[in-house]
Amino acid sequence: MIVSNVEYSDWRNMSECAVSLGEGINVLWGMNAQGKSNILEGIYYFARGRSFRGAKDRELIRFGCDFTRAKLAFRRDGYENDTTLEAVIPKTGKKHLSRNGAPLSSTSEMMGSFRAVLFCPAHLTMVTGGPLERRTFLDIAISQLSQTYLTYLRRYTKVLAERNMLLKNAASGTRVTETEWDVYARQLALYGSWIAAYRAEYVTYLSEAVARYFDGMTGGRETPDLTYTSHGLTETMPTPLSNMAEEPTAAQDALYEKLTANIDREIIVGSTLWGTHKDDIRLSLNGKEAKLYASQGQQRSIVLSIKLAEAEISKKIGGEYPAILLDDVFSELDDSRRNYILGSLDGRQIIVTSCEPDIIPSNKSGNITFRHVKDGEILEE
Numbered sequence: 001m002i003v004s005n006v007e008y009s010d011w012r013n014m015s016e017c018a019v020s021l022g023e024g025i026n027v028l029w030g031m032n033a034q035g036k037s038n039i040l041e042g043i044y045y046f047a048r049g050r051s052f053r054g055a056k057d058r059e060l061i062r063f064g065c066d067f068t069r070a071k072l073a074f075r076r077d078g079y080e081n082d083t084t085l086e087a088v089i090p091k092t093g094k095k096h097l098s099r100n101g102a103p104l105s106s107t108s109e110m111m112g113s114f115r116a117v118l119f120c121p122a123h124l125t126m127v128t129g130g131p132l133e134r135r136t137f138l139d140i141a142i143s144q145l146s147q148t149y150l151t152y153l154r155r156y157t158k159v160l161a162e163r164n165m166l167l168k169n170a171a172s173g174t175r176v177t178e179t180e181w182d183v184y185a186r187q188l189a190l191y192g193s194w195i196a197a198y199r200a201e202y203v204t205y206l207s208e209a210v211a212r213y214f215d216g217m218t219g220g221r222e223t224p225d226l227t228y229t230s231h232g233l234t235e236t237m238p239t240p241l242s243n244m245a246e247e248p249t250a251a252q253d254a255l256y257e258k259l260t261a262n263i264d265r266e267i268i269v270g271s272t273l274w275g276t277h278k279d280d281i282r283l284s285l286n287g288k289e290a291k292l293y294a295s296q297g298q299q300r301s302i303v304l305s306i307k308l309a310e311a312e313i314s315k316k317i318g319g320e321y322p323a324i325l326l327d328d329v330f331s332e333l334d335d336s337r338r339n340y341i342l343g344s345l346d347g348r349q350i351i352v353t354s355c356e357p358d359i360i361p362s363n364k365s366g367n368i369t370f371r372h373v374k375d376g377e378i379l380e381e
């Protein structure tokens with residue numbers, strides 16, 4: 001899929017701004033604080049349903065304004081017409097989302113229609129940070145590929161919050177019946193086992209592709225490995241991303257067992273100690289934990305490889321390459337890595353931000369478009 005156009009009204013520092021984009025490499029360049037990342041934030045909003053910078057919806061509204069509006073037009077492979085997605089976010093009250101002019105009832109309904117892979121320097125925390133960073137990566141990547149996954153994830157999160165509340169209440173003397181504990185354990189085991197199955201399958205693809213890209217990028221003296229760790233993991237897991245037929249019954253039984261066996265301990269702690277909310281990806285380089293042993297350059301190459309792999313899996317499962325958004329990434333890379341990334345993504349749409357226009361290696365030919373961003377506008381040149 002290809003982003004053809006994005007329009008903003010009172011989005012961050014842009015009062016009215018339209019950005020037309022094309023196939024190949026699109027460079028959004030300009031000085032600091034001009035609105036380059038704001039443009040990417042608007043595009044990615046339609047893939048993720050929220051800001052990639054952790055901002056709340058209302059923080060996207062231009063200072064002093066009452067609402068903001070963004071509209072994305074993108075072209076799916078093999079289609080003649082653009083699909084449009086629009087978000088209108090008021091300062092108070094509910095946001096309105098629509099697809100091709102027809103209202104969407106929720107963010108979940110929007111998810112999956114437009115897919116994008118975003119990489120910014122903060123994503124280094126996928127290697128250096130804690131499990132939450134890696135789970136969030138999985139959740140965003142898989143939610144773009146499966147509405148069912150997103151549904152299970154939402155249900156799991158809701159039931160987990162309720163159970164944690166129940167544990168706290170139990171600690172302060174509220175009587176909770178066996179049946180109540182059982183209902184919660186069953187639900188968490190059901191949704192959790194599906195979540196684990198999706199994640200396990202995803203990480204299998206990821207590990208293979210990351211090793212391949214890392215090898216290509218660095219010349220291959222060391223090999224990265226990604227292993228999914230989860231309480232919901234059993235010896236054999238179904239593969240729901242590619243084949244929905246099987247149910248993860250063994251994983252469900254394993255989780256149910258854990259969620260019923262240790263309630264006394266959980267009451268003392270006041271939170272649920274077993275389940276897919278504790279999952280992680282173990283990331284290693286030649287068998288050693290990447291967080292502790294990999295050099296900074298290697299850590300960056302691992303994250304770049306993960307992003308290239310994410311795009312490849314998105315194509316494998318979703319049938320189309322996603323739009324690739326690179327925020328401030330190229331300036332930190334040497335020419336050989338830039339060349340490798342551009343070579344790997346040859347023919348794909350890439351939207352990249354940079355302070356300098358000349359970040360594309362000079363040997364690179366083909367479709368390259370430059371847009372100069374200044375003060376929340378695109379300068380005509």
Ligand code: ATP
Nearest residue numbers: 012013032033034035036037038059060061062063
């Ligand atoms: P850099 O090269 O430093 O990354 P950038 O071009 O990516 O810069 P942006 O992050 O897009 O810059 O931000 C541009 C400007 O938008 C900043 O000066 C910021 O203060 C401003 N800004 C952020 N939120 C709002 C808002 N809600 N209303 C108005 N301006 C905002």
Ligand code: MG
Nearest residue numbers: 036037328353
């Ligand atoms: Mg920026």
